[in-house]
Amino acid sequence: MKHRGIKDERIITEFQKLNSHGFTICFAGLMISLAVKVFVLNWDMKLWLDTFLILMAACLYVVIRGIRAGLYQLPPKEGEVKRFKKMNLIGGLLSSVVWGALMFSYDLLDSNQADLSKSIMSTVAGTVVFFCGITALQWLMMKRSNKNADKTLDSEN
Amino acid sequence: MGEHKNIRLKLARVQKDLSQEQLAEAVGVTRQTIGLIEAGNYNPTIRLCIAICRVLGTTLNDIFWEEEE
Numbered sequence: 001m002k003h004r005g006i007k008d009e010r011i012i013t014e015f016q017k018l019n020s021h022g023f024t025i026c027f028a029g030l031m032i033s034l035a036v037k038v039f040v041l042n043w044d045m046k047l048w049l050d051t052f053l054i055l056m057a058a059c060l061y062v063v064i065r066g067i068r069a070g071l072y073q074l075p076p077k078e079g080e081v082k083r084f085k086k087m088n089l090i091g092g093l094l095s096s097v098v099w100g101a102l103m104f105s106y107d108l109l110d111s112n113q114a115d116l117s118k119s120i121m122s123t124v125a126g127t128v129v130f131f132c133g134i135t136a137l138q139w140l141m142m143k144r145s146n147k148n149a150d151k152t153l154d155s156e157n
Numbered sequence: 158m159g160e161h162k163n164i165r166l167k168l169a170r171v172q173k174d175l176s177q178e179q180l181a182e183a184v185g186v187t188r189q190t191i192g193l194i195e196a197g198n199y200n201p202t203i204r205l206c207i208a209i210c211r212v213l214g215t216t217l218n219d220i221f222w223e224e225e226e
Contacts, residue, residue, distance in 0.1 A: 008186040009202055010193065 023058070030055050063141070070149025072142050085139075092135035100127035161197040166220050169213045170195075184208040 030051055037048040066072055075081055100123050107119040170180050170191075177191045184191075184205065193199035194209075201209070206221050213220070 008190055009205055010190045010199055011187065 027055070027058060067141055067145045068148055070145050070147075070152055072145035073149065074142055074146050088135060088138055092131050092138065095134055096127045096131035099130050100124070103127075161223065163195050163197055163220070166209070166213075167195045169215050169220060173213055175213075180209065180212060183212040 034048055034051045034055065037043045037051070075084055103126055104119065104123040107123065170177070173180075175183070177195070178188045181188045181191045185208070186205065190199060190201075190205075191209075194201050203217075206217055210217055210220055
């Protein structure tokens with residue numbers, strides 16, 4: 001009987017799924033570990049920099065590979081794209097508020113005699129820059145990913 | 158679990174006088190995978206479907222097409 005040499009797709013898929021779950025567990029564990037080291041224990045940066053870099057490297061790897069493969073897709077209908085943009089803005093706003101709150105609290109903790117108005121101004125400016133950066137980056141990421149997906153399709157035809 | 162048992166696959170395999178293990182070997186998967194497809198617990202890729210049909214001498218319609226209920 002002719003052997004076609006097909007690998008067992010079920011086993012491969014299952015392993016990929018398990019690896020993905022394993023990655024998620026490691027990711028969540030490292031995030032929690034980082035949060036505890038930074039915010040609870042207030043450790044020096046040199047003590048948690050490795051964890052931070054590993055996390056960033058893993059995130060960048062997933063995102064860049066996703067963009068290159070064109071996995072981040074915009075919705076096909078115009079109305080849905082508008083809703084997506086709205087959600088993108090809300091997400092950016094929320095993360096900016098969290099970022100701003102963290103920066104402000106650090107400002108207060110770092111200086112004993114805090115110049116409140118200066119601290120507020122710098123936090124607001126930083127939050128605006130963060131908001132613009134994060135929303136623009138997400139949007140660019142989506143556009144680039146869509147472009148890559150179309151490119152793959154064009155090269156197939 | 159086993160929502161749509163693939164009886165037609167089992168019948169075609171038996172008609173060809175093949176065991177699950179022989180069919181699995183012919184298409185390059187494990188016996189368990191064939192068992193799971195027959196039991197309706199695994200959804201094979203089109204590539205595997207074609208390989209199974211080639212070995213059994215059937216078409217995709219014969220084995221995998223499902224009429225709407």
